[in-house]
Amino acid sequence: MKRFIKLFFASLLALIVLTVIIVALGVWFISASMHPEKPDLGAKGVLVLDLSLIYNEQAKNDPLASFTGEDNSDAPGLYDVIRMLHYAKTDTTIKGVYIKADYNPNGFATSEELQKALLDFKQSKKFIYAYGETLDQKSYYVSTAADKVYCHPAGGIDWDGFSVTYMFMKGLLDKIGVQPQVFYAGKFKSATEPFRVTAMTDANRQQTNEFLNDLYSNYLLAAAKARNIDTATLHDLANRGAIRTAYDAVSHHLIDGVKYDDEMKAVLLKKLGLKKEDKINFISLSKYAKAADFNNSNASDEVAIIYAQGDIVNGKGDDDQIGSDDFVDLLRKARLNKDVKGIIVRVNSPGGSSLASDAIWREITLAKDEKPLVVSMGNYAASGGYYISCNADSIFADATTITGSIGVYSIIPNFQPLFNDKLGLNFDGVKTAPYADMGATNRPLTEVEKRFMQSSVDSIYQTFKTRVANGRTKDLSYIDSIAQGHVYTGKRAIPLALVDKIGGLQDAVNCVARMAKLQSYQTKEYPEKKSFLQQVLNSSHVEASVKENAIKNKLGTAQYNMLLQINKIQQLMQTPQARMAFDLDIH
Template structure:
């Protein structure tokens, strides 16, 4: 027994020592990772912006950057990026901006905000250069504001016009003997079309074409203004597929010249007065964010800026989602915070759960009773994204924001034929009431059950219309006429009364300050940053990394279009049995 106690106490002591040492090591690692870098911009700096990087609404932290052998920094959010470009206007260290223009995965409204910030920067007479090897249309849309825009002589500029293409699953569902059992309100509500038709309905074709025309017209007008080429000529170049090479783009004045990377860098060095053998001091936008204090503000008063991006879901939601419960708590927190004098709610969402949208709408209406609430629309503020917004004091959107889509749908797939005839699986059971098993994927809905669900969808649509009519000061009949699930651009939304003003996040913040009569204030952003230690303890990094790796592997295996189909099918589960206020599947403009 004595020998046992001896070994037990020795092992226990070793375990305690190991735990204490481990805590100190972990604390040291966390401390080194979370410590603020001493970052210097340096002399003759050129702000470097890679348009191929996704720009989210809120800053994306990279807490392990300090442990990497490569230079890595956080990814600024859209509002951060715009403010950084603004700050660079008066920063004597920054001599100009270099845009890397290959691809651009960002939405049109995001591109518009960045583009407008760059146009303001140009007024300082500092230079902007843009360069790409293979330049996409959306990358060109931002890059064409540059003083000089170059492309690899053996690369090229994409110039073919815009398109929207939907994927339809009806024939596949028929072959698999799956009945999607769809219910919807709004003749333009096309979110369920991929499952109930094998091609676009006339209503969807009409709204999609008009939406696309609006986006394309703005693209051509802004390009024409910068490149001094009329829009008719630009449109003809796309129709004729006249731009097949960099030389063609130069010939038709879309580009300034075809140059290799080293030639562009040599020109920049000469402009900066840097010796050819020396490197250019390129400062990535993330590094610049870490080096300068670009966020203005003073005083004790606050304007709350709440970022909401992603699908609207019930509950708390996950990363990249707008959880109804979580955002309800944010709004409740700022409502009771006496230091917060106004709220700007930034929404970038194609919608989702109708109930979660209603809950967020309710909280916004409560906040509005005690302080001003301004809505700022990003790439999307449609369906549920518009639902929760419509009771604001003022709504701002970009001209190419996609908004509207005021409609509702629900879907309850019946897989009984698939299970029985394809897999040999059948179902049986007992219940205490005739309809106790509804909803179920193992049996078709009866006529009374179908009427019950359709009535529910119609009731939610009626509530949606009422919210918009009351919030926007429009008649019910008029709201219904511009609703029906139809999507609009921000500029059309303003004409129709769905939007108050065309403008960016800063315009919305300025409006909030005016309404609250604030001369001095600070902007308080939500969701608040989560500490690296909290992320470690919750397993956040592990889960996020695992999900990212899994999605990257799927995308690599099935390709871009296959991945879209995968996401569309994956989205069916979330929609089953729940009323949805959501945009059509994967409205990708290319």
């Protein structure tokens, strides 16, 4: 018995000590995460822009990334990158920028803003070198800002022109007995095409050709200016398929040479005036963000940047969506905050729920009546994304922004053939009124119900066009002529008066500061980043992150993106939508 008591208290003491150690470590870890030390950047630093990372509008700031398999946790937000590159111009620690130019998963407008920020940095006369094993077209586009571009001898660059491919599901749906009942307004509104046709309509082919050629022309112009080659020659190289190897790219002056990784390091050592045995001081953007004082204004006046990224949905939404309740709340707080003198709404959205879009439009209108409000468009500001933008004081877009798509649609699937003929399921019931079960997916709509649905879509479309006409101070008849669900690039939207100026987020900030007559101000970004403790305590965030990254790692990027597109079908078959035809993947 004495031995048992001795062992019991020894075990209890060990457990207490272990608990104290765990709690102490936890407190230290949380404290360190909330108050990180400012890292020492050392001397002769080379700032690294890794194009394989996704530069979202806001940094994800996920402290659990290492546990969930997230490989993008190191990427700062796009606006932070732009400000860091501008700050680095005069930072004596930074001697140059090294672009890791492999596969670039970012959109064209994001890539355009990165390229412009690099060109701004270039004015400092500091060097910019780009290197990648194989440069895809968006990586090469960003790299046109570099002094020198190199690639691996066994790699190369993608120089085959641009393409867009849509997936059509009507044949599959016919086979399994699902009949999408489609209602839409706008002859160019192509979001419903995958469900109702098996190939592109003439209208969709026309608009796709327009925006694809706009993007391609912008790409060729950037390359032509950087490499001193006319665009006709560059276009001919793609038409002939002339760039098949890295050495082809060198011989046609698209890059400056081929290098193995160690040879590239030797080039950098020489440029930095270092010896062969020295180590290059590469500084990641995440490290630089902790050390550089690139947003050091202590002014009391604020310019609020409110990010609208993702699909527009009713209610709360998640981290990758624009939930109308949350977004309206952010706008209202900025409107009522006396320190906020102007508002930027940064829109990066292909659209979504028409009801949620209208709720956000209303709050933007209220805010605009009290303070300068400018919209800055990212990769997308289309359909519902344009709906929430149209009433701003001024609209900025990148040349490669995809916008417009002023149109509406709704889809109600009829599963009756699948249920009855394929699965042997039958349904029966009672109702107190003829239309009590309208929208039920176990039967087709009646002709009267179809008229109701089309009338609802037409009414929402009319409201959409009226909002745009009032916001852009144009006749409704003119807006009707350029609406019709037609997609435009930012460049093409300027003469149509859908966009005011070509410019990035910083241009929009400068515009608001001028409108508000601010001499000194600080920018504050919303939604505000959650603290480490808030994120750790959010168990649903952890669970979702684990699941998402497990699927992504298992399927790979391309297959995972396709899964996301298919998953959107469920959203499309709910409330009336002001949305683009999925998210464009341009190769």
